[in-house]
Amino acid sequence: MTTAESARHDYDVVISGASLAGCAAAILLARRGVRVALLERRSDPGAYKALCTHSITANAYPVLDELGLVPALERAGAVRNEARWYTRWGWIEPRPAPAGPELPYAYNVRRSTLDPMIRSRAAETPGVDLLLGHRVTGLVREAGRTVGVRASTPQGERDLRARLVVGADGKDSAVAKLAGMPARRYENARFGYLAHFRNLPLHGGIGQTWFLEPDMAYAFPNDGGVTVLAVLPGKERLPAFREDLEGSFLAFVRGLPDAPPVDSAERVTKITGAVDYPLHSRRPTAPGIALIGDAALTGDPLWGVGCGWALQSAQWLAEEVAAAAAGRGDLDRSLAVYARGHRRRLSGHQYLAADFAKCRPFNPLERLMFAAAARDESVARHMHLFASRLIGPSRFLNPVALARATAVNLRHRGA
Structure with missing residues (x-):
């Protein structure tokens, strides 16, 4: 890269969103020699996402390992996410084969623990500038290509130029909307509410999921002795739920087969949720732009895949575009490879999830x-x-x- 080329860019990559996907991408790109600006609209470095399954599926364990977060998660009390699933045929209880290896796992960990942890790791990574209180309000474009962002900051408006802009800013991605990248929307015929409980014993001390056909529920043990308990009924039950949210929530849990003893547990958060949570899919690239995490694909929360795919998509992007983003390759070709890999790995999962989100019995x-x-x-x-x-x-x-x-x-x- 020549000095003149470098002068045209404030950074190699600008990432909008310093949550799981954005922080992971920033770390992995910077380790590959990329200069990264990591923008976060919130000013609090300890900010975290509250509405989440608080579970990282095992597919993302290699990313956690590459990020160096596994020891920190273990020290923080993250719970390895073993699980059992209730069906009308009985409980499905995966176990290792005799004399075989242990089952793959990742972790259940509250976002109040995880988000500040990975954000701090990103801020400490050489080559990453974490810019808090920076909200993307526009894109800088030249010759039909995005070459940076305009951001609202505590000091006023600011332009940041880069070879690549990464949208890691969630399902309502401002980057995607500003770039005119449409989302394919799949309706979700379930709604969901969750709350955190302390001293809620679970069978075997592991996660439980109930497939009630078509209603759903899950209970995941987390760090700090806290269990995340969620119910996901069909929307025809929403009017009755809203009349008495707490009573309806507890009654639903009490009615679960082998229900956890929720009445003797201590609820430590409000009951929160979403009555309309559609699934979204976007093409994950455009000239000068890449989307990762929920910005590219928002799954059904009942499967708990969002955290894992956020981390994985960040890793896929870093592997494909790092050299080109630093000026050592063809960026458009690298983005095309990332887009094909993203589609190949996740489109089948999303198709099945969107079909099951119709709130139907098993096929x-x-x-x-x-x-x-x-x-x-x-x-x-x-x-x-x-x-x-x-x-x-x-x-x-x-x-x-x-x-x-x-x-x-x-x-x-x-x-």
Whole structure:
């Protein structure tokens, strides 16, 4: 990169949003020699996202490891996210194979712990400038290409020029909207409320999810001895829920099979939630722009995949564009590779999630797999890999897996 080229850019990359995706991308890009401005509209370095499953699926463990966060998470009391799932055929309880390796895991950890941790790590990374109180209000464009952002700051308006602008600013991404990058919207026929409880014992001390067809619920143990408890009923139940939110929430939990003893636990937060949480998908690139995390794809919160995909998409982007962003390659070609990889890895998951968000009972394939997983440890382990997003739909529903599930269910029927 020549001195003249460098002078045209304040940074190599400007990232809007200093939450999980943005901080991870900033760290991983800077470690590869990229100069990064990390913009966060909030001024508090300890700010965090409250409405979240507070769970990181196992697919993101390698990213946490690369970021160097695993020891810090363990010290902070993050809980390895083992889980069991209730179905009408009984509980699915994935366990390691005899003499086999432990099941893959990541962590349940409250965002009030996680967000300041990763933001601090980003701020300490050489090559990253964390700019708090900076809100993107416009894009700087030249010849049909984005070459920077305009930001509202405590000192006034400011332009920051860069080869690449990254939108890590959530499902309502200002970067995406300013760039005219439309979102494909999928309606969600469920609503959700959650609250945090202390001293709420769970069977085996691990996470529980209830597939009630079509209603859902989950309870995830987190750091600090706090359990996140969420209910996700169909929207036809919303008017009655709103009449008495606390009473409806507790009644729903009490009615769960093998329900946790919520009445003897201490609720330590308000009951909060969202009555309309559609799924979104956007093409993750445009000239001079990349989207990561919820800005590129917002899944259904009932699956708890948002944190994991935020971290993974940040890693995918850094791997593909770092050299070009630093002036050592073709940025458009690198962005095209990132977009193809993002689509290949996540579009199948999103398709299935959007279909299930219609709040329907299980379809025949789901009945086949869930029933077999409740009856067979090998199928349960296979389902664990899919729920952890370590395999995609095509591997989850491959002919061998379907044949095994069919054989398991036929044996059960014969017995």
